[in-house]
Amino acid sequence: MQQMPQVEIAPAKGKLGVLTPGLGAVSTTFMAGVFAIRKGLAKPIGSLTQMGTIRLGKRTENRVPKIKDFVPLATLDDLVFGGWDIFEDNAYESALNAGVLEKELLKSVRPELESIKPMKGVFSRDYVKKLDGTYIKSAKNKWDYARMLMEDIQKFKEENRLDRMVIVWCGSTEIFLKRGDVHQNLEKFEKGLKENHPEIAPSMIYAYAALKLGIPYANGAPNLSLDYPAMYELAKQTHAPISGKDFKTGQTLMKTILAPGFKARLIGVNGWFSTNILGNRDGEVLDDPESFKTKEESKLSVLEQILQPDLYPELYKNLYHKVRINYYPPRGDNKEGWDNIDIFGWLGYPMQIKVDFLCRDSILAAPIVLDLALFMDLAARAKFSGIQEWLSFYFKSPIHLPELYPEHDLFIQLMKLKNTLRYMKGEEQITHLGADYYEYYR
Ligand SMILES: NC(=O)c1ccc[n+]([C@@H]2O[C@H](COP(=O)([O-])OP(=O)(O)OC[C@H]3O[C@@H](n4cnc5c(N)ncnc54)[C@H](O)[C@@H]3O)[C@@H](O)[C@H]2O)c1
Numbered sequence: 001m002q003q004m005p006q007v008e009i010a011p012a013k014g015k016l017g018v019l020t021p022g023l024g025a026v027s028t029t030f031m032a033g034v035f036a037i038r039k040g041l042a043k044p045i046g047s048l049t050q051m052g053t054i055r056l057g058k059r060t061e062n063r064v065p066k067i068k069d070f071v072p073l074a075t076l077d078d079l080v081f082g083g084w085d086i087f088e089d090n091a092y093e094s095a096l097n098a099g100v101l102e103k104e105l106l107k108s109v110r111p112e113l114e115s116i117k118p119m120k121g122v123f124s125r126d127y128v129k130k131l132d133g134t135y136i137k138s139a140k141n142k143w144d145y146a147r148m149l150m151e152d153i154q155k156f157k158e159e160n161r162l163d164r165m166v167i168v169w170c171g172s173t174e175i176f177l178k179r180g181d182v183h184q185n186l187e188k189f190e191k192g193l194k195e196n197h198p199e200i201a202p203s204m205i206y207a208y209a210a211l212k213l214g215i216p217y218a219n220g221a222p223n224l225s226l227d228y229p230a231m232y233e234l235a236k237q238t239h240a241p242i243s244g245k246d247f248k249t250g251q252t253l254m255k256t257i258l259a260p261g262f263k264a265r266l267i268g269v270n271g272w273f274s275t276n277i278l279g280n281r282d283g284e285v286l287d288d289p290e291s292f293k294t295k296e297e298s299k300l301s302v303l304e305q306i307l308q309p310d311l312y313p314e315l316y317k318n319l320y321h322k323v324r325i326n327y328y329p330p331r332g333d334n335k336e337g338w339d340n341i342d343i344f345g346w347l348g349y350p351m352q353i354k355v356d357f358l359c360r361d362s363i364l365a366a367p368i369v370l371d372l373a374l375f376m377d378l379a380a381r382a383k384f385s386g387i388q389e390w391l392s393f394y395f396k397s398p399i400h401l402p403e404l405y406p407e408h409d410l411f412i413q414l415m416k417l418k419n420t421l422r423y424m425k426g427e428e429q430i431t432h433l434g435a436d437y438y439e440y441y442r
Helices: 025-038 091-098 103-108 110-114 142-159 186-194 202-212 229-238 250-264 281-286 289-307 361-381 389-394 410-424
Strands: 016-021 079-085 164-169 217-219 241-243 268-278 320-327 334-344 350-360
Touching: 016 142, 016 361, 025 079, 025 091, 025 103, 025 110, 025 361, 079 091, 079 142, 091 103, 091 110, 103 110, 142 164, 142 186, 142 202, 164 202, 164 361, 186 202, 186 229, 202 217, 202 229, 217 361, 229 241, 241 361, 250 268, 250 289, 250 334, 250 350, 250 361, 250 410, 268 281, 268 289, 281 289, 281 320, 289 320, 350 361, 361 389, 389 410
Parallel strands: 016 079, 016 164, 164 217, 217 241, 268 320
Antiparallel strands: 268 334, 334 350
């Protein structure tokens, strides 16, 4: 076997603190799940770090370890949870309200969840119109809010005797904001914090506070948060890994599974209509057109990039893509997403595909939070800083360098992720060429 250099990775010793701004449906489902798994009451279905394997070397070598046995990850027993919210409910009360997990399961991890009490959030209704937070910090400007968050983080670290920390944004979707002048570099951004610049949303203040302390930060919502040059600069300065945006679950996950298949077989698509009903707090927030706009942008970009209409105009030039989300309280967290896909084949003959996905949003998102926490911590210990494109697998709108296009195809994303793990450990990249096995290559 060809010897490759290994990346030096610091060991995963001690406790890893996982803080989530937002202690709502997704984050409490993640935390309750980890507690239940630790007690042997459930299995970590959907988590690549816990269940996934990785092939190494040639197919004839039969080396296929579990990912968690291949790279040094924190174990579930090493995790300590905390977070911020704009309501005072502890994680148990919040999980009950969210109504994702059964009461029986929640009771079995009640003391652990009750001990997770949120810290006061940084919040303004200017950025999330549908929520009226009652448990929020007050300060004279955004710079002071950032300092208060940094104090929270440091206090949490000391009180829990943590070795390392990661932060995963699980808060609500904010209104749509574009990159402005204030986001162009760190100096302008810090000036903006001091001057209460209106284009600095609360989620950006959390990201700033974390990165200033060199803590890895992943963004689970479509908010602009840390996807602009000022934050890339800060992340490089403090050697912090960053990733985002918007957990890839539900309907978009289905799109990035189906669309690469159509393109692979050169099947044309001229219409893709997607609609959803959901009744949780996220659904209520997204009922506001300004928050929906942020989500819509994130959901729409996916097909365009996967299908590449510029390269395949006969197949995808006329694609009409529409996404709707409707708030419908009776469904709670159990979303229903319908897709009508108008496709065409040989000689242009039309066909249709209907997808009706009765999905559970937070059940799909929770393992993503776990994997991101563990992989972002791994990245930090491997001294990877800035944008972690190899974690695009988990996001609807992967953060990417301006000169590159993002990769949305789930299968390419998975290959990229696994090749990064192989690279870290000095294992050969797997190309699937097969030249080692067949004579006709010679
Ligand atoms: N569930 C999914 O499948 C999925 C997929 C992609 C993205 N997301 C995103 O993840 C986020 C969380 O989703 P959810 O279903 O848990 O929503 P949720 O409404 O249950 O939880 C969000 C929590 O964030 C809190 N919050 C809002 N602003 C805050 C702030 N500034 N500081 C601290 N806390 C704040 C809210 O009070 C709420 O408790 C949303 O932005 C959602 O769009 C979810």
